[in-house]
Amino acid sequence: MSQSVPMPTPSTVLLGAAGEALQWLHLPLANRHGLVAGATGTGKTITLQILAEGFSRAGVPVFCADIKGDLAGISQPGKPNPKVEQRAVATGLDDFSYEGAPTVFWDVFGQQGHPIRATVAEMGPLLLARLLELNETQEGVLNIAFALADDEGLLLLDFKDLRAMLSHVAERAPELSAHYGNVSKATIGTIQRRLLTLEQQGAEHFFGEPALELTDLMLLAPDGRGAVNILAADQLVQRPRLYATFLLWLLSELFEELPEVGDLQKPKLVFFFDEAHLLFDDAPKALLEKVEQVVRLIRSKGVGVYFVTQNPLDVPQGVLGQLGNRVQHALRAFTPADQKAVRAAAATFRANPAFDTQAAITEMGVGEALTSTLQPGGAPGEVQRTRIRPPRSRMGVVTLEERKAAVEHSPLAGKYDTAVDRNSAYEMLRDRAATVPEDDAPHPAGPAPVSGGNPWGTMGRPASSGPWGGLPNPSWGDAAPPAANRGRRRQMAQPKASAGGGLLGEILGGGNGRRDSAAGALAKSVARSVGSQVGGQIGRALVRGILGSILKR
Incomplete structure (x- = not known):
């Protein structure tokens, strides 16, 4: 037939x-x-x-x-x-x-x-708090951890990044309480236990990179x-x-x-x-x-x-x-x-x-x-x-053979199959503790800049047009397009709530996720407060606006 x-x-x-x-x-x-x-x-x-x-x-x-x-x-x-x-x-x-x-x-x-x-940053503190069944106080501390990560340019990509960030917040609890609000080590311990429960259900496989691009769920065959x-x-x-x-x-x-x-x-x-x-x-x-x-x-x-x-x-x-x-x-x-x-x-x-x-x-x-x-x-x-x-x-x-053949001939073959563990909050905090005395460790000047512009064009499709109405051109045959040539929705994969992006982020140097050089630290000391307070607050308000409106109590 x-x-x-x-x-x-x-x-x-x-x-x-x-x-x-x-x-x-x-x-x-x-x-x-x-x-x-x-x-x-x-x-x-x-x-x-x-x-x-x-x-x-x-x-x-x-x-x-x-x-x-x-x-x-x-x-x-x-x-x-x-x-x-x-x-x-x-x-x-x-x-x-x-x-x-x-x-x-x-x-x-x-x-x-x-x-x-998905990255932890993409999940966001509000949705994570709901899923972890946190109370209002615990949710507030989780928000502080995300806010501090924004202000210091620390990328939250996987579970070990979030765990390291919570431990970092606990270590600096007295200092952070004056600026962000009260932080209790007992509360952080409760959040860590809830994270362990979720992790035991396999969440470590879900959180990480490369993160799913929604356009890859909207492909058309030839x-x-x-x-x-x-x-x-x-x-x-x-x-x-x-x-x-x-x-x-x-x-x-x-x-x-x-x-x-x-x-x-x-x-x-x-x-x-x-x-x-x-x-x-x-x-x-x-x-x-x-x-x-x-x-x-x-x-x-x-x-x-x-x-x-x-x-x-x-x-x-x-x-x-x-x-x-x-x-x-x-x-x-x-x-x-x-x-x-x-x-x-x-x-x-x-x-x-x-x-x-x-x-x-x-x-x-x-x-x-x-x-x-x-x-x-x-x-x-x-x-x-x-x-x-x-x-x-x-x-x-x-059959297993039929499924394997479908995966190998998929237009997305090779794009998501290998996990990527980039330099993020866990590595940054580890390197900071290993190379600089704790009392003298300079804080990053500002958060990472928001990457790219709006990738969505008309009706939710990528701005660049293709032969099939602007959607990625998938090959349903034997050869898949090289993964290196595919577009990425989140090239930097930084938190959606990243603040101080654009020109200010470039001036402050907070987007590279590394500590300031000794020469640059002094020059940036004044701009640091601007980047962390003004940029952080405005950036979070703008970029998390939609998700916050959905999930906020």
Whole structure:
């Protein structure tokens, strides 16, 4: 069969058929988010797979968290099967063919795909404080550590940098308390213990360089299909705190970096978060409110967020109310709690007089679902009992050889695979202590300068144009572009809150992360206070403005 068949209706994604009526997800409304729910074994993963395929064929990049490993089959063509082909025709796929999607594999641990990393500075003190479940006093001390790193030009890239910075703050507690506020060594000890807990869940693999560039999640294949980014999460899901860290960081990064674009003809990016309850379990109320805020506002950035979970009640009501496109597979009502979930799921749909929604939820078989999508104009459609169409790609796992080949032939091969440990806060503080007596050690004149300008152009794409609408030119063949020639979103990878950048940072010499020379120290002594106080305060206020507005209490 043909391996490349264009979408018959570029503005829609086919879900399946309800009797003779085909059910579509409308791309101009796909950034209004969605929910895929249902009991184990009812077909949620297949629904996720056909949605990802549909978005990819429409030129929309996709990000999926693969919890069980069976979503990876989307990278391979399906095997010929008469029953699959009959169902495809019965559910509206008259042009059905077997084909895999252009796929990029990712893995926080770097074992089943390209590593995903972020720097501690990119995570920021507010988000880290939420994830570490710090109280207000502990959060304040963590903010002091980040502020001091800004003022002294110390780069916070990985966990050992943050640990060294906290120890440095503890050593200078009496001096810093007069300028930044009270610093307690006991409080720092508590933060260090919380960091140890997160580190034991594998966070040392996540924090570091090279950091992920968001544009690498928005690649297009040469035939115009969007890349399907699959995060291997079978190990990550066993570390729920790290899993939540990753999801929240990625949402906040997208919200902060992408420009406002309003409603587009199709999303710029669609995210599927499987096992969504792990994001919300035991989360404090303040954090849930911030997640709700991000989900509500990120729509205007052109990003659609789709939660996949067993029970709609797993998603907080404030977030659930933002999900306009719904696919509800069967639920089992064996206990009073199950019956409550069925009633709650039925109540979220626009009723259809043709059948009882609550009864249908418990009666549906595998591969059936209740669907309700936003119609042109934004109104929710009546709930329909739908037979979900089959995917064009493989339904199941991939072999180790197939995964390895996909990683080796990826357009990002070699870019993230090797960790980089640059000179940063840990090394700077170690060298300072080893070479200069503590009482005579000169402080760096100022913080590191902010690198580069705004890398985003129209609709969140790089300012430099390329042959595929300004996106990086990926090679889906045998050769990958040399890593040295790729652009970097954060060349210096310094904290987002870096202050005193630009011309002032160059004059003060704080951007090189090294101690001032003996000759320069005297000349810079006056400018030091300007760089640390004025530059630090203004820079932090400007550069952390967006993230602070999201996460600040």
